[in-house]
Amino acid sequence: MNAADVWMLFIGLSFAAYIVLDGYDLGIGVLTLLQRDDRRRREMYELVARAWDGSESWIVLLAVALWGGLPLAYGIALPSLYVPLILMLVSLIWRGFSIEIIAQYRGWQRRWGLAFGIGSLVAAFCQGAAFGGLIAGVTVHGSTFAGGPFSFLHHGYAVLTGLGAIVLYLFAASAWVYDRTEGELQRWAARGGRVLTLLLAAATVACWALLQPAGTTRLDPGSAARLAVWVPGAVVLAGGLAHAYRSFGRHPDAGPVRGALAVYAGGLILVLGLMYPSVVPPSITVHAAASPTGSLTFLLIGVGLSMPAILAYNAYAYWAFRGKLTTTDEEVAGTSVDPAGRRVAAR
Amino acid sequence: MSQQTLVDLSQWQWAITAGFHIVFPSLTVGTSIFLVVCYAAFMRTGTEVYLRLFRLWRRIFAIGFGLGVVSGIVLTFEFGLNWGGFAHDVGPILGVIIGMEVVTGFFLEAGFLGLLIYGDGRISQRVMLFSACMVSLGTVASVTWILAANSWMQTPAGYTLVHGQFLPRDWVQVILNPSFGWRVAHMLVGVLVSAAFFVSGISAWYLVKGRHLDVGRRGLSIGIGAAAILVPVQMYLGDTVAVDAIAPYQAPKLEATEGNWTSTNTGWNLLLWPDQSAARNDWTVTVPWLGSAIAKDWSGRTPTPGLLQTPAPLRPMILPTFYGFRLMFFAAMAMLATAMAGVILRLRRRLDVTRWFHRCVLVLTPAGPLAIIAGWVLAETGRQPWLVYGRLPTADAVSPLDTWQVLTSLALLILVYALLLGTYIWYVARVVRQGPEDRPVPEPVRAPVAPVPRALGAGRRI
Secondary structure (H helix, E strand, O other), X not given: OOHHHHHHHHHHHHHHHHHHHHHHHHHHHHHHHHOOOHHXXXXXXXXXXXXXXXXXXXXXXXXXXXXXXXXXXXXXXXXXXXXXXXXXXXHHHHHHHHHHHHHHOOOOHHHHHHHHHHHHHHHHHHHHHHHHHHHOOOOEEOOEEOOOOOHHXXXXXXXXXXXXXXXXXXXXXXXXXXHHOOOHHXXXXXXXXXXXXXXXXXXXXXXXXXXXXXXXXOOOOOOHHHHXXXXXXXXXXXXXXXXXXXXXXXXXXXXXXXXXHHHHHHHHHHHHHHHOOEEEOOOEEHHHHOOOHHHHHHHHHHHHHHHHHHHHHHHHHHHHOOOOOOHHHHHHHOOOOOHHHHHHHHO | XXXXXXXXXXXXXXXXXXXXXXXXXXXXXXXXXXXXXXXXXXXXXXXHHHHHHHXXXXXXXXXXXXXXXXXXXXXXXXHHHOOHHHHHHHHHHHHHHHHHHHHHHHHHHXXXXXXXXXXXXXXXXXXHHHHHHHHHHHHHHHHHHHHHHHHHHHOOOOEEEEOOEEEEOOHHHHHOOOOHHHHHHHHHHHHHHHHHHHHHHHHHHHHHHOOOHHHHHHHHHHHHHHHHHHHHHHXXXXXXXXXXXXXXXXHHHHHHHHOOOOOOOOOEEEEEEEEOOOOEEEEEEEEOOHHHHHOOOOOOOOOOOOHHHOOHHHOOOHHHHHHHHHHHHHHHHHHHHHXXXXXXXXXXXXXXXXXXXXXXXXXXXXXXXXXXXXXXXXXXXXXXXXXXXXXXEHHHOOOOOOHHHHHXXXXXXXXXXXXXXXXXXXXXXXXXXXXXXXXXXXXXXXXXXOOOOHHHHOOOOO
């Protein structure tokens, strides 16, 4: 365990923070495509509008943590994932702009809402595809990427992981909406959430099972150490799915969110057990890609000093907006739903 | 298609995405400080007009800030996507600096933005002011780190080169590299000037139209006041950057900026059209004597150094470097004249009623971002063919992509950015036309958790 390993752990945590935080708001974006009622869609937009840019800070942190700490990996992995990542970036811009327009300007909800939903869908798919393209392996020659523009697809495996990411984010979004809203929207989230939990279980099994033929040897359990990581990871993941399935539609409303967090944790343990010590599979390891100790030390000190503050004020921002989405929030943001109307809708 | 095409396209993609991005920081850094000023003034005096200003400018600020965030994400990824060699070679230094930017600047801005924009009624006035301060502080920290990174590429220091990779030797020298101090000051004052004219211009529009006069007058007064102080400072800083941060390190950049090939011209080129491959200008419009005077020889006999002094492969392009500087310079001159006129009018108590002046200020609304983009074109094209000056050639740093990949992504980005920029301008115009609220009421701070109507959900099964 040296500075590079510590940094790898930090990269893993940034990755976790990103997919947990932006995962639900990308998922809500996709959910809005499935919801036909304008007022309920509006509630979902509100949930995203106040959080999305804070959430996206984490993908920037993930990117620079990779770049500063593991520059070789950054210089190889990004060109190899050029197609999905560029599409992801364009979609993220697109949806970020759309949600701000929706939140700030009252007139154009329908048109920009569609743009927001589609942007979220494409971004989610591309993230999953890029992830699949990475874990299935990258062709490297010396210290540069040596594959083609579409070699990330791995005979369609990346499409599978892309769809998997959509399902995962939809599941997380249902859990969040269930926790943060009430009435008809909440019931709708619960109904969808159960179906999505089952879909996610199927998608996880498929992504895991089909990774092997994609041409790497790292799945060979071989060492007991790998199994010792995988088994608890799988247990936590399965437990999370079961808990979420049970909690949708019941009290406490935070139950599905807790289940989703366990799903993320279990999934990350599995992925870390799958990849470590390689960071760009199959050939580039953390230690080969790492910056010199001077850079890592500077990073660790800088991040170590600022992270408590970052976590504190992000937690405060979430705390300030805690509780159910209320009518007053909507009035502030510009819709005109009177409390009585809501009660009628909520029945 | 050749390797050169790939390099050109990758450079164009960077230039367009960075140029698009820079528009938003150049407006939002200063606007965020303006928001702090307005809110603090409101809290101190309780005067309603400050709250109206705050609410109006917050709406304009929010979308520009969002666009700055997302377009900045693109740049972070492009370091690796399009410039994989660069990412590998300078990661141990620049990756770390940009990392510091993210943890100290980016997170601060984004973390408090939600409170600033949506916090009405959720947080107290003090926390609102604090959030606005933190957003401003974050933007300033971002500018500082980004300029540290860019200045290191212009004047690298404090590193050792091991197998083509730049490793940090002395972080103090890396961050406080020779050109950093003046360049960061120049950029910071530049973004403040931009925002001052942005605020002044939109305020002037209300005065021209004769609507919301109190908001227009107050905004114009604050904006022009800030500009009157900042523009002269900026002219001084710009000159110092040329003399202290460029001249000793990047002679070819200055040669290209002045647009001479031979070192015989004692005049100052106003306009020209260069023929880069033939190493001469097709035509020039020159002010005699002025070049020598700028070099502080009033006799008019000192010639300006020309680009032929630099070996052909190391020459930057004259066209963008020359006109980048000219555009920045003339925009600055226009802003200086306007700000000074504003001071005179203010002293004569005519600032609120002088129509021609309001029209001038209105025309200059986009002058700041244009000058900043022009200045960046000068800084970045003038240091070609290097990425890390004198050490890492641009052509060696590009990712091994298919040319069509970059062509497609470039086309896609241009399309999306054009659409976003158009909508953004439309949106700002719309918000401005709508105008501030007539009678803003400070939101009473409620208990953060609204009473949840538990009765509705009790014992619910779905």
